[in-house]
Amino acid sequence: VLSPGQEKLHLNNVTVSQGVRMLFSLMTPNESSFATVQEVPKYVNQATPYFSGLILLEIVLGWLKTDGPRIKINDFITSLSAGMMSRLPQLVMRSLELSAYIYVWNNFRLLELPWDSAWTWWLAFLGVDMGYYWFHRFAHELNILWAAHQVHHSSEYYNLSTALRQSVTQQFSSWAFYLPLALMVPPSVFAVHVQFNLLYQFWIHTELVKDLGPLEWILNTPSHHRVHHGRNPYCIDKNYAGILIIWDRMFGTFAPESDKVVYGLTHPISTFQIWTVEFLYYPYLWQRFWEAEGISNKLSVIFKGPGWTPGKPRLGDIADIPQITGEEMPHDPTWSPAMQAYVLVQFLLLLDVYNNLLKDQTVGTFSFVFFFTFTKNKMLLCLSSRANAAEMEMLRCVLIMALQQFGYIKPLVPLLAFPIEVSLTDTYIITIVSITDHLS
Numbered sequence: 361v362l363s364p365g366q367e368k369l370h371l372n373n374v375t376v377s378q379g380v381r382m383l384f385s386l387m388t389p390n391e392s393s394f395a396t397v398q399e400v401p402k403y404v405n406q407a408t409p410y411f412s413g414l415i416l417l418e419i420v421l422g423w424l425k426t427d428g429p430r431i432k433i434n435d436f437i438t439s440l441s442a443g444m445m446s447r448l449p450q451l452v453m454r455s456l457e458l459s460a461y462i463y464v465w466n467n468f469r470l471l472e473l474p475w476d477s478a479w480t481w482w483l484a485f486l487g488v489d490m491g492y493y494w495f496h497r498f499a500h501e502l503n504i505l506w507a508a509h510q511v512h513h514s515s516e517y518y519n520l521s522t523a524l525r526q527s528v529t530q531q532f533s534s535w536a537f538y539l540p541l542a543l544m545v546p547p548s549v550f551a552v553h554v555q556f557n558l559l560y561q562f563w564i565h566t567e568l569v570k571d572l573g574p575l576e577w578i579l580n581t582p583s584h585h586r587v588h589h590g591r592n593p594y595c596i597d598k599n600y601a602g603i604l605i606i607w608d609r610m611f612g613t614f615a616p617e618s619d620k621v622v623y624g625l626t627h628p629i630s631t632f633q634i635w636t637v638e639f640l641y642y643p644y645l646w647q648r649f650w651e652a653e654g655i656s657n658k659l660s661v662i663f664k665g666p667g668w669t670p671g672k673p674r675l676g677d678i679a680d681i682p683q684i685t686g687e688e689m690p691h692d693p694t695w696s697p698a699m700q701a702y703v704l705v706q707f708l709l710l711l712d713v714y715n716n717l718l719k720d721q722t723v724g725t726f727s728f729v730f731f732f733t734f735t736k737n738k739m740l741l742c743l744s745s746r747a748n749a750a751e752m753e754m755l756r757c758v759l760i761m762a763l764q765q766f767g768y769i770k771p772l773v774p775l776l777a778f779p780i781e782v783s784l785t786d787t788y789i790i791t792i793v794s795i796t797d798h799l800s
């Protein structure tokens with residue numbers, strides 16, 4: 361197994377046709393089977409331009425239609441910021457999903473299916489999709505996992521940007537659900553499908569596609585996934601599918617779309633601050649844990665559903681959630697057009713830096729330590745200082761990004777490239793936090 365640093369040597373790029381098809385799970389076994397993990401393209405990192413293209417298309421079609429989807433800058437930026445942050449750990453380490461998988465394959469595999477067989481490819485497709493179903497179901501039914509996954513459900517809007525609102529901490533639990541596959545399917549095949557599975561779930565986050573006829577029987581579609589994002593009683597704990605909706609039909613969690621879906625958490629958090637969206641649930645869980653009486657109740661707070669209270673069934677009572685009136689209004693504080701323009705421009709700059717960072721990554725242990733100490737210190741400084749200081753910091757960020765963008769900052773020694781990228785990473789976490797702070 362090569363170190364992640366050596367993987368850089370094998371950066372395979374996808375063609376435009378593949379880039380579009382990978383978003384809809386339409387790649388063939390022939391073009392996406394690889395002998396080694398190192399050869400597997402970083403499909404998700406290369407998806408940014410295709411995501412952007414479809415998001416733009418959705419915005420334009422939304423303008424043209426009178427009842428088009430609602431997209432608000434504040435919500436949009438918070439979703440994209442969460443998406444960017446969720447990918448950061450993978451700049452400095454191989455994903456936990458893949459590391460754990462390779463470990464089980466190396467030590468415990470029962471048989472070795474051939475990596476170049478279409479049968480293995482399809483088996484992995486089904487296996488990863490079912491693994492995702494169970495991971496996703498546990499993420500809703502276990503409070504401790506919900507603490508991470510609630511980030512994805514925190515938007516009160518439903519559009520393509522909602523797909524990118526991913527949790528930073530979720531990756532620390534999802535890995536366990538794919539390990540049975542590691543007993544026989546080579547890691548290089550798994551590494552392809554775990555990416556395709558994630559990518560497929562992008563396009564289903566839209567209100568523009570109403571009904572896909574017979575496809576609704578087999579595939580997870582925009583309609584099915586709208587139900588999953590609803591807070592109407594009929595939507596709660598339904599439609600966990602990734603690519604295939606058959607798992608929900610088989611395991612009894614399927615609900616078709618009926619009443620107009622009202623999106624978001626049953627108790628909306630009404631903020632756009634990324635730090636709050638990502639992490640607020642953990643202290644809340646901690647508090648409920650301490651307040652629960654007796655060890656059995658304490659364990660239930662952690663391992664039963666988010667809606668559970670003493671004396672209630674494992675997943676809580678559906679009658680306890682707030683009623684839907686149809687008059688619900690998403691959180692949308694007023695802010696000046698000048699500030700909107702300022703925040704949007706900064707955000708687009710940031711997006712560009714982010715894309716460059718993903719395209720060209722190098723890794724080292726030194727940098728890893730460097731990353732954590734610096735980010736933490738600056739973060740604390742930034743959060744504890746006044747609004748004014750945050751703006752100064754933001755200007756500094758923009759300056760650094762601009763200098764880097766136009767080629768004025770370049771590493772002298774290739775080995776130094778990473779520390780510089782790391783400090784940029786750091787810069788953009790702070791920028792994300794400052795920007796989203798302005799929104800709330």
Ligand SMILES: [Zn+2]
Nearest residue numbers: 496500509512
């Ligand atoms: Zn979910």
Ligand SMILES: [Zn+2]
Nearest residue numbers: 512523565585
């Ligand atoms: Zn979703």
